[in-house]
Amino acid sequence: MSDVIPKECSSRQYHDSDLSFNWETMVFFSQCDAVNKNLNLNELLKLTSDVAVEDFNRRGMSREVLNENGIAILVSRDSFRFHKFPKENQKIVVRTWEEKSEPLQFVRAVEIESLDGEKLVSGITAWLLIDLNQRRIMPIKKFDSMGLRTPTEKKTEHDCLPFGKIQIPEDMTLWDERVIKYTDLDANGHTNNSRYAAFAVDALPEQFQSKVFKDFRINFAKEAMLGQKVKVFGKIEENENKLFILGKAEGETSFEVELCW
Structure with missing residues (x-):
C-alpha cells in the first residue's frame, strides 16, 4: 500500500494573523451517518476538540507541558448551530480561536466552512482548568500568572445558542x-x-x-x-x-x- 496521501485528502493547519487556528480537512465517510451522509454529532465533537488541542499545542500548551505543571484542560460545555451539515467527502475548514475568559473557564469559538467560504457550523465552547494535584477547578487568573498563555480580550458575536445550564425536564x-x-x-x-x-x-x-x-x-x-x-x-x-x-x-x-x- 502506498504511503502517499492523495492530494484531495491532504490537510493543512495554520494560524491566521488574528491568531485564529485553521485546519483544512475532509469529511470522511466513516464520520457520517447512514441516512443523510451528514457528519455525526460525536464526530463533530472529536473534530472541534482536536482542533482546539492542536491550537494549544502550537502555542506551547501541549498535554505534556500542562501535565508537567499539574494542569489539565477539559471541555465543559458545547453549543453548535448547523447552517448546513458538513457531508461525506466535503472539503472543509475548521477555524477556532480563544475569546475573553470567564473567571473559571476558557471560552473558545469555532466555525466550520466549506473551502469556498460557505458557513456550515458555528459554535461556542467552554473549557475548565483542572488542578491535578488539588483535584479541583483552577481560576483562569491563576493559570495566566504562570505565563503559559497570553490572555485575550477578544469577544465576537455568535449566532448559536449560548452555552449555559440546560433546563432538563423532570419527567424523563x-x-x-x-x-x-x-x-x-x-x-x-x-x-x-x-x-x-x-x-x-x-x-x-x-x-x-x-x-x-x-x-x-x-x-x-x-x-x-x-x-x-x-x-x-x-x-x-x-x-x-x-x-x-x-x-x-x-x-x-x-x-x-x-x-x-
Missing part, C-alpha cells in the same frame, strides 16, 4: 442503558467527550436518529468511568421543536443534551 423516560468500555476511553484514560454525543444519538427513537437538527448543546457534568453503567433518559417536546437527553452513571448526572429542529 429511560431510553437506553450502556456500559463504558475500553474503546470509549481516550489517551488520558478518560471517557472521551465525543462518546457522550454517541450515547445520546444511539438512545434516540429511530425517527429522530436521522433528523437534521438546527441546534445542539451538550454539557458535561461527571465523567462516567470504565465499567460503569450509563442510563440515558429522554423527553421529546414536539410543540417546542426540541428534545432533551440526560445521562446518569451510578445515579449521578454525567451529561445533558438539548437538540432543536
Whole structure:
C-alpha cells in the first residue's frame, strides 16, 4: 500500500494573523451517518476538540507541558448551530480561536466552512482548568500568572445558542442503558467527550436518529468511568421543536443534551 496521501485528502493547519487556528480537512465517510451522509454529532465533537488541542499545542500548551505543571484542560460545555451539515467527502475548514475568559473557564469559538467560504457550523465552547494535584477547578487568573498563555480580550458575536445550564425536564423516560468500555476511553484514560454525543444519538427513537437538527448543546457534568453503567433518559417536546437527553452513571448526572429542529 502506498504511503502517499492523495492530494484531495491532504490537510493543512495554520494560524491566521488574528491568531485564529485553521485546519483544512475532509469529511470522511466513516464520520457520517447512514441516512443523510451528514457528519455525526460525536464526530463533530472529536473534530472541534482536536482542533482546539492542536491550537494549544502550537502555542506551547501541549498535554505534556500542562501535565508537567499539574494542569489539565477539559471541555465543559458545547453549543453548535448547523447552517448546513458538513457531508461525506466535503472539503472543509475548521477555524477556532480563544475569546475573553470567564473567571473559571476558557471560552473558545469555532466555525466550520466549506473551502469556498460557505458557513456550515458555528459554535461556542467552554473549557475548565483542572488542578491535578488539588483535584479541583483552577481560576483562569491563576493559570495566566504562570505565563503559559497570553490572555485575550477578544469577544465576537455568535449566532448559536449560548452555552449555559440546560433546563432538563423532570419527567424523563429511560431510553437506553450502556456500559463504558475500553474503546470509549481516550489517551488520558478518560471517557472521551465525543462518546457522550454517541450515547445520546444511539438512545434516540429511530425517527429522530436521522433528523437534521438546527441546534445542539451538550454539557458535561461527571465523567462516567470504565465499567460503569450509563442510563440515558429522554423527553421529546414536539410543540417546542426540541428534545432533551440526560445521562446518569451510578445515579449521578454525567451529561445533558438539548437538540432543536
